[in-house]
Amino acid sequence: MDTTIQLVKMATERSPEEIVPFLPDVFQKRIRQDAMDADPANPKRVFHMGSWAGTTDEDPFVKETRTFNEGALIWKSFFERENMKTVIVFSGAGLSADSGIPTFRDSGGLWENHNVEDVAEHEAWFRDKELVLRFYEQRFNGYKDCKPHLGHEALARLEQKFKVVHITQNIDDLLEQAGCSDVRHLHGRIRSKKCEWHKDITTLDGDRKFVCDFKAEMIEPVKLGELCPKCGGQMRPDVVWFNEAVGNLNYDEMKDWCKEVKYNDGIFICAGTSVQVYPAGYMVSFFSQVKNKFIVDRKPQKIADYELIEGNASETLPVLVDRLMS
Numbered sequence: 001m002d003t004t005i006q007l008v009k010m011a012t013e014r015s016p017e018e019i020v021p022f023l024p025d026v027f028q029k030r031i032r033q034d035a036m037d038a039d040p041a042n043p044k045r046v047f048h049m050g051s052w053a054g055t056t057d058e059d060p061f062v063k064e065t066r067t068f069n070e071g072a073l074i075w076k077s078f079f080e081r082e083n084m085k086t087v088i089v090f091s092g093a094g095l096s097a098d099s100g101i102p103t104f105r106d107s108g109g110l111w112e113n114h115n116v117e118d119v120a121e122h123e124a125w126f127r128d129k130e131l132v133l134r135f136y137e138q139r140f141n142g143y144k145d146c147k148p149h150l151g152h153e154a155l156a157r158l159e160q161k162f163k164v165v166h167i168t169q170n171i172d173d174l175l176e177q178a179g180c181s182d183v184r185h186l187h188g189r190i191r192s193k194k195c196e197w198h199k200d201i202t203t204l205d206g207d208r209k210f211v212c213d214f215k216a217e218m219i220e221p222v223k224l225g226e227l228c229p230k231c232g233g234q235m236r237p238d239v240v241w242f243n244e245a246v247g248n249l250n251y252d253e254m255k256d257w258c259k260e261v262k263y264n265d266g267i268f269i270c271a272g273t274s275v276q277v278y279p280a281g282y283m284v285s286f287f288s289q290v291k292n293k294f295i296v297d298r299k300p301q302k303i304a305d306y307e308l309i310e311g312n313a314s315e316t317l318p319v320l321v322d323r324l325m326s
């Protein structure tokens with residue numbers, strides 16, 4: 001099959017993100033133009049999209065106007081998104097506080113008279129698995145019925161105008177519930193469980209016992225005795241504990257985002273995190289050369305020339321988002 005036809009076929013079957021890297025410039029330009037002109041009510045435009053791609057009247061693609069139409073619209077939304085500016089939102093426990101999930105610090109840093117750091121740390125697991133599982137059972141049950149607040153919803157609204165990437169330290173899924181589409185969880189997710197010997201676990205001493213690859217969605221809290229079907233290890237929550245490395249921070253991707261927001265008039269928002277802990281402090285200095293940047297917190301700390309927005313996330317974020325959207 002002709003390569004161009006193949007590409008058009010791919011365009012209707014795969015996402016533009018997968019295809020664009022293979023397209024020559026001139027081809028991209030024409031698709032861009034036709035996609036922008038595409039009119040769902042007028043299939044002729046869509047026929048036109050087929051004709052430049054080297055098809056003929058006999059070509060089966062030309063007759064599939066509906067498929068072409070859909071293809072054109074997919075391209076259109078892709079190019080519209082491509083032209084959008086980028087917003088990076090980095091968030092911590094304070095973002096979820098107004099939904100009824102207390103931050104560790106606000107809860108006095110204590111749980112059943114234990115320091116939270118002592119139950120949410122790598123070594124605690126090997127000291128007392130039942131205690132750690134009980135702590136996470138309470139987290140799971142406490143988070144289960146929480147709903148996003150106006151601040152989460154405002155952040156979701158940003159996607160009407162910007163490409164938005166969320167990098168969050170939170171293990172809840174309130175951003176996803178609010179409709180945010182790209183959320184990276186640095187510290188894992190409360191609704192996921194993994195084997196205690198999972199290869200994602202990188203301890204600071206580089207222990208090599210962690211080789212299993214079993215993970216599953218968590219419907220009910222993990223119980224002691226629930227074993228990994230692959231290796232027989234005890235299952236545990238799929239979260240990153242103190243003294244375990246934050247594995248899923250992709251530095252190359254971060255550099256690209258930083259360049260994008262810095263040179264393309266993008267925005268960086270740091271919301272509800274104390275900035276004293278890694279990687280929060282690191283992120284704030286990493287994005288400090290960006291022009292439009294904000295720290296949103298109940299008690300924001302002055303850092304470089306960040307604009308500080310003081311108050312509860314459910315009240316301050318809707319105001320900030322309205323400002324950015326206008």
Ligand SMILES: NC(=O)c1ccc[n+]([C@@H]2O[C@H](COP(=O)([O-])OP(=O)(O)OC[C@H]3O[C@@H](n4cnc5c(N)ncnc54)[C@H](O)[C@@H]3O)[C@@H](O)[C@H]2O)c1
Nearest residue numbers: 093094096097103104105169170171172272274298312313
């Ligand atoms: N929702 C969750 O998933 C959740 C909740 C607690 C802890 N954790 C985990 O524990 C780690 C450490 O937690 P931590 O509590 O020490 O975080 P932290 O100290 O980094 O964050 C708390 C920050 O939120 C601010 N804050 C509190 N209430 C706020 C509100 N209503 N609006 C805006 N800002 C508010 C505080 O001033 C503080 O700066 C987190 O990074 C996370 O992985 C997760």
Ligand SMILES: [Zn+2]
Nearest residue numbers: 195212228231
């Ligand atoms: Zn296993």
